[in-house]
Amino acid sequence: MDGIEALAFDTGGTVLDWHGGLSRAMAAAGERRGVDADWVALANEYRRRSLATIVNRVGPRFNFDDVHRDQLDRVLDDSGLTALTAADRHEIWRTWFALDAWPDFAPVLRRLRTKFPCVSFTLLTPALVMAVSRRNGIDWDCIISCEMLGVYKTRPEAYQGAAKLMQLEPAQILMVACHNFDLDAARREGFRTCFVKRPDEWGPAGPPDPVPNLGCTLVVDRFDDLADRLGC
């Protein structure tokens, strides 16, 4: 781990429990309107479509919050859930700003920050990351949102832009995520990479791509292991 000067954290699934928050918010809205659905599967479909819409974008006129609002309507309507009102949908959408972080993250971040600057490097909007971070007692050294860069992961320019703002060589940055697609792209730009396992990210279904690709600098089961390995 020699030469690592800073840590960059994917935030969406790596730090935040979007599945738990969104599936519960959908189920609560359904219960209010007396309609039922496979909320767990629906939350995952919503996440899949939202990710597919924002990933790799260059200079979009929308941000990830806009995508979340738009794709929510589509996925609900495609599932015949038209009983959910505009107010229900607004409330489900705002759940993104009130997600829980994985419980092991906030205490470990404090350990990691004693030694390394720790940055949220994310597809999410800075407004969202600010809100959930305040809610979960998370203090970042900096939030580098793809909204600020104008180009979204997994485009090379996103990783290059983050490294440039941090004034570090990519090899001095450890990118931490629970997704191969993000880590592979970071590695191609010269970042060091840490795969952290988040088996509950997609709820009971399990994550779609749970096996760390070869080439990761580090693979850890829990954030605590990362802090241990980095001597924090």
Next chain:
Amino acid sequence: MDGIEALAFDTGGTVLDWHGGLSRAMAAAGERRGVDADWVALANEYRRRSLATIVNRVGPRFNFDDVHRDQLDRVLDDSGLTALTAADRHEIWRTWFALDAWPDFAPVLRRLRTKFPCVSFTLLTPALVMAVSRRNGIDWDCIISCEMLGVYKTRPEAYQGAAKLMQLEPAQILMVACHNFDLDAARREGFRTCFVKRPDEWGPAGPPDPVPNLGCTLVVDRFDDLADRLGC
């Protein structure tokens, strides 16, 4: 103060003692090389030229750190201080990344953040703000650097861009600074404004524009007064 949802802090002179740090670094380099100068005046001239070079830029190929490195050579050479070597100059320049914050700031920021998201909204680079913030025990909710926006204060687009990233109306943001030029521009875009007096910002010479312009929402002598007024 009704309706304020977040605070945006100018950081250069409002939070950081650039004058003390830079004038001491210049004097130390001079002493090493056996040359003398009015270091206090020189630091101020350096700051004036650097500010004049970055303020109002749109899409420059350089950031404020680049300006600081370039203008340092110019101001030293214009003063005949050619005895200062490249290593001396590098060391003076790097002082920007190791400045002290005004001693009243870090504790008050903790008070303010219990109630409001607090953002560094700055001409400085995020790498610099990260470094000095770590050094001074300062945790921001977010750093919004003009380097990220691609447009520098006092351009209207800089203030509009910061408000957009914060997902707030300008009138929901209290811009805090010790400079009229920044606050005037923020006010023109609809921000509320707080002038905080920093009588030592320019050293013994005193600040060039110390009297708060009419129209400030709030004028305070110290950061503590700001926290008191906001009920934190």
